[in-house]
Amino acid sequence: MILVIGGAGYIGSHAVKLLLDQGYQVVVFDNLSTGHQEAVDPRAVFVQGELGSRTDLDHLFSKYPIEGVMHFAAHIQVGESVTDPFKYYENNVASTLTLLSVMLQHGVKKLIFSSTAAVYGLPEEDVIQEELPANPINPYGRSKWMVEQILQDFSYAYGLEYVALRYFNAAGADQSGKIGEDHDPETHLIPVILQHLLGLREKITVFGTDYPTPDGTCIRDYIHVVDLVEAHIYAMRALLDNRVKNEAFNLGTGHGYSVKEVIDMCEKVTGKKATVEYGARREGDPPKLVASSEKMHRVLGWKPTHNLEDIVRTAWNWHRNHPNGYVDKRHHV
Numbered sequence: 001m002i003l004v005i006g007g008a009g010y011i012g013s014h015a016v017k018l019l020l021d022q023g024y025q026v027v028v029f030d031n032l033s034t035g036h037q038e039a040v041d042p043r044a045v046f047v048q049g050e051l052g053s054r055t056d057l058d059h060l061f062s063k064y065p066i067e068g069v070m071h072f073a074a075h076i077q078v079g080e081s082v083t084d085p086f087k088y089y090e091n092n093v094a095s096t097l098t099l100l101s102v103m104l105q106h107g108v109k110k111l112i113f114s115s116t117a118a119v120y121g122l123p124e125e126d127v128i129q130e131e132l133p134a135n136p137i138n139p140y141g142r143s144k145w146m147v148e149q150i151l152q153d154f155s156y157a158y159g160l161e162y163v164a165l166r167y168f169n170a171a172g173a174d175q176s177g178k179i180g181e182d183h184d185p186e187t188h189l190i191p192v193i194l195q196h197l198l199g200l201r202e203k204i205t206v207f208g209t210d211y212p213t214p215d216g217t218c219i220r221d222y223i224h225v226v227d228l229v230e231a232h233i234y235a236m237r238a239l240l241d242n243r244v245k246n247e248a249f250n251l252g253t254g255h256g257y258s259v260k261e262v263i264d265m266c267e268k269v270t271g272k273k274a275t276v277e278y279g280a281r282r283e284g285d286p287p288k289l290v291a292s293s294e295k296m297h298r299v300l301g302w303k304p305t306h307n308l309e310d311i312v313r314t315a316w317n318w319h320r321n322h323p324n325g326y327v328d329k330r331h332h333v
């Protein structure tokens with residue numbers, strides 16, 4: 001059985017569905033602080049509890065025959081991490097320590113950890129490889145890098161076997177249209193554009209037009225959430241078969257798109273015209289973040305199969321049917 005921590009969240013809920021589709025048994029553990037119970041596939045066992053609670057975790061690991069853990073639960077807002085770092089270190093680092101301790105106590109040693117491109121800070125490289133030294137520039141990125149270092153130390157000292165997956169920009173939705181992105185507040189580019197095109201926001205603001213990129217706006221590597229969670233399953237299978245351990249991999253596509261190009265794609269897919277305001281830079285945004293996913297391909301055989309158009313198409317399918325996210329049960333078409 002696979003334990004998915006944070007399985008009611010955006011990426012976790014997609015992982016749960018794919019694991020179940022591929023025949024794994026799944027138990028989801030989530031405190032529903034930002035996740036949604038409706039996002040959890042009914043075929044999974046759902047346990048509500050706190051990651052920082054040794055009692056909750058002890059109960060979970062005693063009750064279910066857990067072979068491997070996927071850990072998606074984290075706070076993810078860079079700006080908030082700067083103003084409230086305690087929240088980030090407490091949840092992303094301290095609670096993860098409790099998890100590791102309880103896992104080891106129960107003899108569970110296989111972990112897939114959700115890390116981030118934010119561990120690289122402000123890289124100048126055109127395409128980022130895993131060997132690039134980590135240099136996070138905010139508490140969010142530091143919290144993820146701290147955990148990666150803890151994992152290295154725990155693998156050496158206690159035999160923990162982990163894979164850390166450094167996500168670039170996860171986007172899109174499952175093609176069923178039943179699960180998708182629903183953050184409060186929503187700050188991510190693609191959902192923000194689509195909410196505007198649905199009439200839920202007056203306009204969109206492009207953060208910065210004077211970056212050293214061809215059109216002056218930031219370039220990111222958008223990876224379809226289904227490709228992303230598929231990579232987790234490749235990694236978990238390899239961990240369980242003892243083909244890999246104690247490695248970090250980038251998860252991206254190797255292709256970058258500027259903010260303007262993403263807006264163009266959203267207009268093309270939806271057939272609607274956006275009202276765009278060109279604003280100031282957002283603090284801490286690197287001009288360009290594009291992953292080399294060559295290592296993930298070479299070591300585990302994974303390759304993304306969806307492009308930006310697929311990402312926007314599936315995200316649009318989700319948003320127009322759930323304009324207010326999971327709270328909206330009206331199902332517009």
Ligand SMILES: O=c1ccn([C@@H]2O[C@H](COP(=O)(O)OP(=O)(O)O[C@H]3O[C@H](CO)[C@H](O)[C@H](O)[C@H]3O)[C@@H](O)[C@H]2O)c(=O)[nH]1
Binds near residue numbers: 116189192219
């Ligand atoms: O309204 C908006 C929203 C975003 N952007 C731009 O669009 C790009 C993508 O922004 P997102 O907020 O969607 O994504 P980020 O690259 O900033 O964030 C990603 O990396 C972060 C760490 O660096 C966190 O991990 C975060 O959850 C993850 O989506 C950036 O250049 C941003 O400046 C805009 O111009 N306008």
